[in-house]
Amino acid sequence: MDVSLLIIQTLNGLQLGLLLFLVASGLTLVFGILDFVNLAHAALYMVGAFICATLTYALGNFIYAVIVSLPITAAVGFVVERFVARPLYARGHLDQVLATFGLILVFETLAHMIWGPAGIAVPLPPALDGQTLLPGAIEIPTFRLVIIGAGLAAAGGLFWLVNYTRLGMLIRAGASNRTMVGALGINIQLLFSLVFALGAALAGLAGMLIAPITEASIGMGNSIIITAFVVIIVGGIGSMKGAFIAALLIGLIDTLGRSFLDDLFGLFMSSDAAENAAPAVSAMLIYIIMAGVLAFRPQGLFPPKVR
């Protein structure tokens, strides 16, 4: 096994894991506090990427575009909360799933009408576009390190927000006891809207960060949302800590599985068989892990204490 490849793939796995965390944290936040299943989270991821792409060309710089796109995506989330999510809080999860599924169709078609059917590439500023030399003569695209850094910063910021601010205190209280927070005279509607907008901004940020690598495209959110579901199922729905740990776990397992599973299989089966089996198994690996976790812990690794 090639050690430098292992290091590169570990960093790639870390990058995927942090992107997953950005998407999953919003999902788990909205579910934990609002008891709302939001499939349209995938659409917010896409919307973030498209807005950022447009602004990158308008403003001439990717960094500025991200900074401006974040509040816009949050605002989109705010509007979605007000007009689609809110009437659905009192309804079952089935209705929520279906309505937000409809919302995805609406968002994707709107994106199609505004930005056209083809994807939009997002150019990076030269400073972020090159390769960085790590110790041990390992070259890695600078932007991947940027994603890792940004993901860690966002995770840290979220941790600080939830644990050390007044808003975070309300969020934590609201997650365990909605009526109590309402009784304290807090505007619970506003709190919900803010939480939703925050989730939207996080999903949007993930979309913006991935856009320079994959380009912004319709349907880009549809596969990451399932993986994000796997993350929050494994982590325990509603748990931020669970989402973080599970996201890194899933990101690393998925990435490393795809590159090294055939080597691993080669240790105990013929290389032909390994080459045939490895792609199928690595494609399904995270789901197998999920099934394994659930078989022993149906509530995930870190189920939230009281709901």
Next chain:
Amino acid sequence: MERISRQDWIAIIVLALLAVLPPLFLSMGQSFWMDLATRLVILAIAASSLNLVLGYGGLVSFGHAAFVGLGAYAVGIPAHHWLYGGMDPIATTNGFVQIGLAVGVCALFALVTGLICLRTRGVYFIMITMAFAQMVYYGIVSIEEYGGDDGLVIDSRSEFPGISLDDPLQLYLLAWASLVVVVVLVRMIVNSRFGMVLKGGKGNEQRMATLGFNIYAYRLVAYVISGAICGYAGALLGNFTTFISPEMMDWGRSGELMFMVILGGAATLAGPILGATVFIVLEEALSSWTVYWHLPFGLFLILVVLYVRGGLTGLLSGKKED
């Protein structure tokens, strides 16, 4: 004999219309409508199977498209090997073997995933069924021999003695008769002792447990039956389209099946058929009108969820019954 309820009448009327109209269209040279009706009837079977667990059992499965896909591949893969060699034990175009394979594989998949999924509740169940379906999706995508992402053309349809599925009318009649059988079967099941327990578990799981029912076992059996029926629908769909791809198992397809059930009326016999009908006709009408048809379609979906409780059957029969 039990009484025939208003809901049953709706089902009977819709099934009768479906028996008469499409062949009529065909005789007038409108084969387009025949194709539409075939797809509709097959999807109605799949939606009926979903209705058994979702409507009557209260189990929101977001992964039923996986059964459709597995059923279709259970026709496509044996046919592929029959024509191009390899995998001798399953290489066949014998319809009975293929259907048996579709039903068997789907029942097994439902059993294995159900054992895990049904340990969970509520939103976990929704997401896990969705994730397992996605697992099958990626599994099929990764197998290059069967076309991976690009899908697989079925060059030879299932063969049955005496009927030819290459004839659109015969294929349609088979699908229609299958739908009738499935509707009758679902009606029997939900009114049986088993069905009473299943419905009771939807309404109040704790109560059923303290009465002595191991609701997990009943749900598992219902899930397996549902998966098997859905796999059968998939086998028919493969024969109809003669082109199958992992896209059939995309979670969007699962969502569409759910929408059909809710639109027509969950936990009603005619619901899935009505739902599939409106869904297919609307999809056809909107998509021939504009490329942006997903926009009005998505809005329609949202409005139905927000404002039409009980679905179309609820509207037609005036009241909801169990």
Next chain:
Amino acid sequence: MGDILRAEGLNKSFGGIKATDDLHLAVATNELHAIIGPNGAGKTTLIGQLSGLQYPDTGTIYYKDRDITRLPAHRRAPLGIARSFQITSLVMEMSVIDNIALALQAKSGHSFRFFRPARSEKALRDGAMALLERVGLGAKAHMPTVALSHGEHRNMEIAIALGAQAELMLLDEPMAGLGAEESLQMVELLQSIKGQHSILLIEHDMDAVFALADRISVLVYGHIIATGTPDEIRSNEAVQHAYLGEE
């Protein structure tokens, strides 16, 4: 052995809170044993453990001298244990008679029968109807459960417990939310089945408890501080201090 149910040293905590604290309890065969205690004394948690919807952290529950501590709820019911719920717990979507018939169905043969309509089984229908007559709901048998009043729901709960042919009934506040007249009817109904079944009655309504119970146990902070006849409990100083005095 006169005890149908014995709980020995039950403990159960949620987070840091002890809901059940070294609890000992014995219910004699065919007695009506009431449990009283202030709000938050852990009554519902106790009944949850006895019916198998929750498990104690430590301690043992014996039913007819058999250890059932870890037996799940659906396997206790066939042994003859039935429970009613404090918050009415019926299948609201089903008709009244279907709810009762399900209780009978649980007792007669298996339910992995897929083809014969359950509503055509005469034994189930007639039996359910008889039970409904007994609790005074015969006329409403075919109404949707959701359409009945709260008091009628409580009566359905009793009919279901009867239908389960329970030797031991765990009744969780059957009078909760009932009006004065409905409460009297419920007392009458319980009086009429008393002596034929062992009944563990958890109840807030003191008049009802002292009128019905053979023995009373007083639960305070998850611990039983006294057990005795209604007269003994009335005159027990610890009880007066801990519970009755606070009223």
